[in-house]
Amino acid sequence: MKRTDVIVASLLAVALAVVSAEAQNVVKIGQVEAQTGANAIYGWMSSQGTALAVDEINKAGGFSVGGKTYTLQLIALDTRGEPKEASVQLKRLIEVDGAKYIFGPFLSNVFLAIRPYAAEFNGKILMWGGATRIHDYVGTPGHEFLMRTWNWDAGPNGFGELMVDDLAKHGVKKIALLYQNDQGGKVMEDIYVAMFKRKGIEARLDYFEPGTKDFSTVLAKIAAWKPDYLFPGYADSYIYDIVRQATETGQLTKFFLVRGSLGPGLKNKDALDEYVVYVPKYFEEAEKKDPKVQKFVKAYRDFYKRDFPYDQAPLCSSSCYDHVYMLVEAMKKAGTVDDPAAVKRALMSMTYEGLWRLRFDDKGEEVFNFDVVRLKKGGAIEVNHINPK
């Protein structure tokens, strides 16, 4: 017992030493994302975008606020998708490293586990996460520190709402939902099953265990129900297999996605009839038209020395890339780097023109322009750019 106290004390002393030894004009950005492990995909991509932006800004000599020049320090920690790790890491970021700006998490179970602790620092930190469950808390009293960096599905600006309306317009009567049985899938059930009902579309939902790779059985089951569209979960690692196995036997050929990417559709473009998907940005097209996007793609290639993941990038990498810049802009606007509350006020009142046009609604949930891509048999693509008011 005594000994443990000694250890605590000594470790603590070290920690303090670290904190005080830090240079003055560095703004620390902490990041808690799953970069490894089974659910790494979202966190991994977002940590890539953040690192890239931070590198660019520092290479450009940092930024100046109130006549003082600051550089960014990114401390990206890998939660491995484990709430336990994340909660320890968040404490480290806030107390030991003294980071005031936290990016992430994208995983809802991680968010829910670290929320109570983060809330203790309400007003002293700013947390930017993409997790779906943040939606339940953002803008509620005691959670002023919280902002959600992702469009919400439902509501007037909701991309899901809009896409389902479109389906209804096309006279769709039956849709089969096939979600992975986890937090994300459950949230989507809560959003979409109700939504389809409202729009008079008959929906049936099947869950599969995460880790499943062979969907033949459940697909056969669904096919026997003869739906107009199949609406598979949200992670590409499953959607690739679902789309392949559904089309290979010609059981189901029309797909509708609000998460995931265009990749699976393109891969099976000859076997399917239609593939409607929400992508924050259709990069293959944007790269040709938009110089900003061109620059970003090039920067990514140079920085990571690997080919650009067109299908995954839109998921979050680049929106995190934008967020770093947006945060810097907000700091300039607020004229301070160490008053998260002021920085948040600035963020709420601004619109940032990066790869996206980013702004936050009055709750602190992000609203940005996105694309809905409709892929037809053989690869004909029709992109629909949507710019929420």
Add this chain to the structure above:
Amino acid sequence: MLSLVAGQVLNGAIVGSMYGIIALGITLTFGITGIVNFALGEFMMIGAYATFALAERGGLPYPVAVVPAALIAAVAGYVCNKAFFRFTRGNLVNGLLVSIGLISVFESAVLWYWSATPIEMHYVLPGALRLGDVSLPKMKLLVFAVIVVVIALTYVALAGTWLGRASFAYAQNAEAATLMGVHTERLVTAVMLYSTGLAGLGGALYASLYSLEPSLGGVYVLKGMEAAILGGIGSLMGSLWGGVILGVIEAVGSIFLPTAFRDAYGLAVLVAILLFRPAGLFGDES
């Protein structure tokens, strides 16, 4: 409805054969070295990514790529045996811990190189075969055939070769076998090479059916263990049957019952069978 069931029985058997090939590796390793190579799934993963690299990056035709991929996995297995498993022989749990460590190492290494974005090979043999209302993907049928042949050959070979006699003798009675001049070290090495090679082959075949991610092996090693026990540790054909039965149960089970419980159906049957035949379906009671 009938065609639905028939189709799923076939499909279940195919999927199950995939469990079977891992189960075979587990049965061999456990029988001879007394360790459960929990990392076998990782060698499967290595085989899968190696196939992808050789076929997509190296430009080899898939059938050609499969062989070196399996070999790569086997070599990895050989190294791990020489470096680690050699020291945990006969110690189930320490071997298990080494496996846990290896999983962390391999998956992170692959993640480092390939990133977390799911990757998928070009389709080797697209399209499906129609038999009445039942339609099965051609590639799946091919994979099934390959696995059945491999396991059958293993069975035949083990009956008639030095490795076979040695391993049977060893499995019966270690000391006696050693006295009879069975070179334990050589035997164990051979078994490790073979089981990891099998896993690699399994991975290579997997790569032609599903998209790849670093954690793909985890599910299969669990199913493989279930299948091995279901069939009876030490029984070669038993491992194939165990896998097939498991696959069919999961498939048929999830036709009539919620898909969300898919894994539970297999487990329930496994437990039930163990209670009546503690040594598994094809294991020898004693």
Add this chain to the structure above:
Amino acid sequence: MRSDFVLTIFIYTFLSGILTVTFDLIFGFTGQLSMFHPAVFGLSAYVTHLLVLHVRLPFWLATLPAAAAAAALAVVVGSICFKFRLKTFYFAVVTLAFAEMLRLIIVNWNSVTNGTLGLVVSGKPTIWWPGTGIVAIRGPVAWYYLTLAALGATVFICARVLASWMGRAFGAIRLNEDLARTLGINVFRYKLVSFAIGNALASFAGGLYGYYTGYIDPGYLGINQSMEVLAMVLLGGQGTLTGPIVGAFVLTALPHVIDLRAEARAILYGAILIFTILVMPRGVVGTLRAWRVRRAA
């Protein structure tokens, strides 16, 4: 200012410690490789919270039915396994199977468990404190002492059991079942006793864990939890009471000590696991002990 960061590592160490010590009672002392631990851990987290939520029991009262449930479940699962003489690998896989089935039930029983969304736990356990009266346990320091006390109690109980005739019976079963039988030890019963006690005590870890993190989800019952507990015990030293706690501390702190990019960190983590067990096959404590004995002799 004190560092919650460090305290938190200790709190998690103590919570895991409850799991590892009780697991070692079943595995290290009685020789039964159980994969059922995370199941009771998760289950009791749910039971405790649901009782507080719906039955309005105070936390401490709610942990008792949870422990009872854990024990009852252990008796059922244990009887099945031990009646049919399932050993080592077989026992491990069957207990794992039961754990998985339990997890799937909790995952899919939405009306009660809220499925994969999990349950947000807002309350905190309260204790009576001289002078101040009833106080809720908040903040790292309070939790540090609470979890330490809980671990202490667990170790104490295990130590008493192991010092008694039961402990001797456990050892006999681990070392030589046939001999144990001829000495009149009811192998089946004492395997069951060990399994039940271990799981019942482990259930407290579940209840506390849920109330400390303030969030419960089916991940609690995941198989990797099983693997982590096993790793902690083997690393620390099986068949000892201190070993599992040492292991819990090492594996809880380790990921936060390695300061590398994610992938490298995970690789190093794995490598450390492997080499520790190769260099110290009996775990840190076990090996140190053997070394001391050798020096004494």
Add this chain to the structure above:
Amino acid sequence: MACAAGRVSGARGGSLLEVRGVTKRFLGLVAVSDVSFTVARGEIVGIIGPNGSGKTTLLSVIAGMVPPSDGAVIWKGEAIQRLRPDVIAARGLVKTFQNPQVFAELSVFDNVLVASHLALKHARGRHRALTLVGIEGRAARGLAARVREVLGLCELTRAADQPAGNLSYGEEKMLGLAMALMCEPELLLLDEPASGLGHEEVDRLTAVLRRLHDAGTTLCIVDHKVGFLRGLAARVIALNYGRKVAEGRPDEVLNDPAVVEAYLGRAHA
């Protein structure tokens, strides 16, 4: 042995153990075939026979380690052939192993302490639970004393603290005996206790067994060392090929042609 004496009950004077037409087949071959005999309280009965004559199997059947294919084992007028070995041991019928079984990792003292399971149970019954909360320290102290007593009886006191793994073969056999004694047997089944022992070890063993017998323990000793048994047993049963070929006073039995043949082969008959 106070505790043991206290538990004398059941068929007073009459036969303590009765083996009734016991037969044991292992996949076809017959190890024990239709063997019957009785053991009265306070007797020392010897069972002799060449190797492979089924002695060990017979003992295992009696001790409940293997169920008989046929026949019955009656203990104090109660059929026990279907009971678990631990239950049988708990009823006072305890067996030692031919090649000694010990807990190699534990010290000799702890080996015997583990064997005190039944002793404590008989002495304290449910009250054992109290030892958990620290009360009833007496029980624990009592055990320790008893263990030392038994160790002394078996002349293992000097070895008490070393791990059982380090013992010599002879000492291991003694330890096996000590553990059996700790179980407070009414009838002690000894499987070839003298095999592999040197002369002085055999003498020591004989002395110990005598002391036991004087203390009121009934003994049933299996051995092919005829000389050793002649010194001890009042009555001897001879087995050959799983059959009982002779029974009676040692010298009678040893001169019985069937026995001579069994040991020396036809030529001498």
